[in-house]
Amino acid sequence: MNISCDGIVNNPLGGASYVFEKEIIPYLLGNLNKNKLKISVGAQPNSSPHFGTLETITLAFALARKIEDYDPKKQVTILYEVIETAPSETIVIDGIKYQKNLNFTGKIDNYFGEYIDILDYYKNKTNINYEIRYQYEFNAHPETKSVFKSILNNREYISEKLDQKYKNLRVRMSCPICGLTDKNSVLNKYTEDTITFYCPEHGNYSINVNDDISKIEYNSPLRNLIRGMSYTAVNHSHDYDYEILRITGSDYAGFYQEELRYKLASYLGCNVYNMSMIFYAPLVVDWSGAKLSKSLYVKEGAYQDIPKKFINYSFLKEALGYKGLEILYDIVLNWINNPYMLFRHYSIYYFMEEFKKYE
Numbered sequence: 109m110n111i112s113c114d115g116i117v118n119n120p121l122g123g124a125s126y127v128f129e130k131e132i133i134p135y136l137l138g139n140l141n142k143n144k145l146k147i148s149v150g151a152q153p154n155s156s157p158h159f160g161t162l163e164t165i166t167l168a169f170a171l172a173r174k175i176e177d178y179d180p181k182k183q184v185t186i187l188y189e190v191i192e193t194a195p196s197e198t199i200v201i202d203g204i205k206y207q208k209n210l211n212f213t214g215k216i217d218n219y220f221g222e223y224i225d226i227l228d229y230y231k232n233k234t235n236i237n238y239e240i241r242y243q244y245e246f247n248a249h250p251e252t253k254s255v256f257k258s259i260l261n262n263r264e265y266i267s268e269k270l271d272q273k274y275k276n277l278r279v280r281m282s283c284p285i286c287g288l289t290d291k292n293s294v295l296n297k298y299t300e301d302t303i304t305f306y307c308p309e310h311g312n313y314s315i316n317v318n319d320d321i322s323k324i325e326y327n328s329p330l331r332n333l334i335r336g337m338s339y340t341a342v343n344h345s346h347d348y349d350y351e352i353l354r355i356t357g358s359d360y361a362g363f364y365q366e367e368l369r370y371k372l373a374s375y376l377g378c379n380v381y382n383m384s385m386i387f388y389a390p391l392v393v394d395w396s397g398a399k400l401s402k403s404l405y406v407k408e409g410a411y412q413d414i415p416k417k418f419i420n421y422s423f424l425k426e427a428l429g430y431k432g433l434e435i436l437y438d439i440v441l442n443w444i445n446n447p448y449m450l451f452r453h454y455s456i457y458y459f460m461e462e463f464k465k466y467e
């Protein structure tokens with residue numbers, strides 16, 4: 109199929125683009141109370157950073173730069189949240205799905221260097237520092253622990269909402285001996301303070317939630333809720349001299365957050381009116397409007413029609429060196445300078461045309 113188009117980029121106003129047509133930074137600043145701000149970006153380093161991930165990281169640095177320029181009192185850093193517990197291998201034993209995570213298989217090291225390369229480039233370009241935090245460090249935070257305990261106390265309600273398929277609280281922990289992890293938390297057993305997990309090879313192993321919970325893992329919706337509530341607690345605590353704002357892809361905006369984050373947080377007693385903010389990065393979509401998917405490319409060889417440099421960082425760097433990152437920065441900076449451009453998605457063909465202007 110050949111699609112012909114006039115090549116004109118229209119930006120019709122509507123919804124948030126209407127409200128924040130000319131300025132977005134003053135609104136963000138009006139909702140931030142501390143001088144130090146951390147902009148949180150997450151990634152599961154299980155392949156070369158795909159184009160959408162790259163766009164989100166770039167937007168985080170550009171936004172940090174703009175905030176500091178607007179208000180010189182602000183000190184902004186990027187908080188790069190690594191999900192080292194992301195699945196690396198999956199197998200089925202006795203009808204139960206098990207996975208081993210990136211950290212356990214050591215595959216986390218395969219692509220981590222590419223992420224550091226990007227972070228270092230933007231750090232030098234923007235003069236914005238970054239720090240890396242692993243999931244186990246996030247879990248060890250007292251705020252995260254207290255949120256998790258509250259969720260455990262309301263396990264049935266939360267599971268019912270967050271896990272439509274299994275109705276389980278999707279918490280897991282790798283077997284300390286072989287790393288196998290009950291992906292859908294099917295065989296977990298709970299008491300008030302303990303969770304017991306099951307490994308088909310090595311039997312039961314438990315944690316007491318009053319002790320160290322740094323090794324536990326969550327599925328995405330549960331992690332999203334815990335993160336939102338934990339960030340909120342940090343933002344309003346005098347024990348921390350910083351607050352956190354999250355940047356993530358806008359496939360998570362809307363129904364997902366309203367139903368699975370805000371309403372549940374409110375149920376658990378969180379003051380939703382001043383909950384930590386999420387800033388959404390426009391999605392990079394294919395011709396049909398679906399987001400470019402990392403796993404479709406990796407597992408099924410999708411996107412043969414798209415030039416490789418727009419697939420992932422490894423190809424982009426091969427084609428353009430650091431120039432690729434420089435161009436992407438200019439593109440997203442233009443969106444922040446014209447914030448009506450932030451509240452929409454962009455097809456990969458938009459990026460192809462924009463890149464032509466700069467290359």
Ligand SMILES: [Zn+2]
Nearest residue numbers: 283286307310
């Ligand atoms: Zn085991």
